[in-house]
Amino acid sequence: MEFADRIHWLSQAMPVTKRLVGELGDRSYARQRFCYRGHLTANSVPVLDWLAATGVDLTVSSCDPNTADPQVVDRLRAAGTAVLTGEKDLEALVRWRPDLVFDTGADLTAALVERGRPPLAAVESTSTGLWRLGQLADLPLPVLEWARIPLKEKVEHRFHVASGVWSAVTWLTGLSVEGRRVLVVGYGEVGKGVADLARRLGAQVTVAEPDPTRALDARLRGHESVPDALAAAHTAEIVITATGRPNALHATCLDRLPAGAILANAGHSPEEIDLGHLAAQGPGRPLRPGVVEYRVADRAVYVLGGASPVNLAAGTTFGDDLWDLFAAVTVLSCAWLLTGDWSAAPAGTHPMPPHMERRIAELYLQPPRRPAHVGKIEERDPAAAAGGHVLQELVGPQCRGYQQHHSVASSTLAPGGVIPLHHHERTEETYVVLKGEATVSLDGTDHVVPAGGTVTIPPHTRHGVVAGAQGALLLAVSTPPWQPSDHHQAPL
16 A cells, blocks of 8 residues: 555544644644654654644654654655654754653653753653653653543553554464463553453463452453463463563563464563563574564574564554544644643643543544535426336435435325335334325325325334325435335235
8 A cells, every 4th residue: 555545544544633633733833842752653644744734843753663664754754854763862862952842651751851951841651651750859840641541541551552462463473362372461451451352352361460459350350360470471372561661571481481472562662571581592583574583492482573562563553543542642732732731830740631531532432524415306207107106315324415313205296196005114204295285095094185284104104195186296204214124015
């Protein structure tokens, strides 16, 4: 697929972000140094394109080289945006000294504070980043965080990441999950989503979680639980780390893995898997895009996505409709920086205001907007039609003028023209006679209805129409919309 087509698809798959960007797109902001540091995946393009158009002095930096899509980088650079993707670019960013920072993992924010060059304000989007900021002796700036808001913890962590992880594992390996022994290391919100979805997909799941409350939660959800990955490593066919901490899958665990074990990370840091230990035993051998084989003693194990977040390092994106929520969160949090809303906030971390989160959820839940439609009744000779009756569907599922809750049809009848007896089991109808005169039969009783008259027809009522001497034109309004499957010619 051409990259431009891919971005066009994303604009359709991410309507909430598209709407928010549209609302903010005509605003200008002060010319300040703004650094966006995050995963440069295709579904970040709507946000990055908007930032590049705001007029700020923008530098974009990859928080993980393994998740930087080269086509995204090329697009930004072609538009004149400075983009840094190297592992050693953090020092250059510190020297640049941005005024405002959107961070992922707090690497830049923490480095600026530690060097005595704090920005005016920052945004942090990960639990790992909040943990790192919490290790600082002092945080001399306001930081908006959305790592712990319900939308992030209950939706992104539990559903979007989990769906992306298992989609990526299948995408990269070509293997299914059903029936496999899966070890999930860590049972926070990310681990919970990953483990629960694996079980629904048919895997046999063990959770490694030292916290007894979380371990109990895992047990009650049907998973086996152990306090440390070491206790279950020897039987694990697939291992997913989800702790956000270095060496969650440490050297001793790696040495116990069975032949053919597949290792992937769902947390923020690629350091969750001790790749140094694997590399010390011999260089990795790429087998497929995103799949590298390492030897442990006499066994082969396979690392996916360079141990970076596998749902972001697979060379494609997954669950873009759910990611729409968090691209929208990114837009509003960047707007918080650009508009100077941070100026009234004291130093320290501040959760995203509930009204921002609520608005995003409301926009996501709105049904797609349907276009309005203007049509008309076609002028056709009913005498040439079977039964002297021309039926035209004007509004409904079969028409351009689609409505969710009702349908409208016109019936043009020649003199003596007939709508045969029939009934509906679900649909109620209202006839409106616009011209001429019609005799309407309702459960065997005839009613003469002149122009301007109406007839209401409940479900399960046998009805039919015979036009008068001048013919007739009538409308039939049906609720719910008329469907062919609910049109029954046979008598009740």
